[in-house]
Amino acid sequence: MFPANAKPIIVFDLDGTLVDTAPDLLDSLNHCLNISGLQSADPVSLRRFVGQGGRTMIERAFAAQQKQIDDVMLDHLVEEFRDHYAAHIPGQSVFFPGLIDTLDRLATNGYELAVCTNKFEALSLRLLKAMGEAHRFAAICGADTFAYRKPDPRHLTDTIMQAGGNPHRAVMVGDSRTDIDTAKAAGIPVVAVDFGYTDLPVHHYEPSRVISHYDEFTLEMVEELMEAATDRV
Ligand SMILES: O=C(O)COP(=O)(O)O
Numbered sequence: 747m748f749p750a751n752a753k754p755i756i757v758f759d760l761d762g763t764l765v766d767t768a769p770d771l772l773d774s775l776n777h778c779l780n781i782s783g784l785q786s787a788d789p790v791s792l793r794r795f796v797g798q799g800g801r802t803m804i805e806r807a808f809a810a811q812q813k814q815i816d817d818v819m820l821d822h823l824v825e826e827f828r829d830h831y832a833a834h835i836p837g838q839s840v841f842f843p844g845l846i847d848t849l850d851r852l853a854t855n856g857y858e859l860a861v862c863t864n865k866f867e868a869l870s871l872r873l874l875k876a877m878g879e880a881h882r883f884a885a886i887c888g889a890d891t892f893a894y895r896k897p898d899p900r901h902l903t904d905t906i907m908q909a910g911g912n913p914h915r916a917v918m919v920g921d922s923r924t925d926i927d928t929a930k931a932a933g934i935p936v937v938a939v940d941f942g943y944t945d946l947p948v949h950h951y952e953p954s955r956v957i958s959h960y961d962e963f964t965l966e967m968v969e970e971l972m973e974a975a976t977d978r979v
Pocket residue numbers: 759760761762795796797798799800803862863864865922
């Protein structure tokens with residue numbers, strides 16, 4: 747079912763893992779809140795809203811102000827969010843420190859790279875293209891790429907398949923409970939970054955490893971995680 751001779755693959759989450767998108771997410775969220783007559787959200791509360799895509803982010807922001815939102819209004823605000831976000835790409839977004847060197851190191855050593863994000867696919871592609879790095883990834887799969895999204899493990903396993911990889915030779919990298927739950931449900935080791943967007947510190951969700959900088963994402967660590975996973979199969 748999976749290519750036996752596939753390259754090992756590292757699958758990255760996007761918001762809060764590859765790219766520090768928080769200021770731009772907050773701007774677009776606040777655009778939606780302000781046109782709805784609500785107060786702006788702040789950077790701290792944003793961390794609790796992000797992780798399950800734009801739609802959930804808007805719902806959570808409304809709930810935080812004890813405001814109801816019906817499906818028609820929500821559909822409309824999701825469109826507003828997408829348009830506003832797309833129009834400002836790449837905004838203030840930057841890659842996290844050390845990431846590009848790490849991606850270079852992984853690619854040079856024969857690893858395939860992919861993105862599995864709950865951001866909309868078109869926005870993810872557009873952002874990574876605007877930042878000049880989309881070509882590095884064999885697959886970029888968003889919240890609307892398949893009929894399911896993280897924490898459904900099929901979002902991750904289908905991303906790996908689309909990239910020509912094998913879930914038995916894969917590691918996930920993420921910043922939130924959603925990523926950790928997804929990888930665990932798929933039986934794939936998960937490295938959590940502690941500089942992303944999460945309600946509780948990531949160690950709370952028991953990832954395989956926690957790193958605080960991409961310099962800690964060593965080939966030795968990846969090989970160890972893959973070997974431990976293979977032993978379990
Ligand atoms: O935009 C979100 O809510 C989450 O996006 P992520 O899956 O890339 O972290």
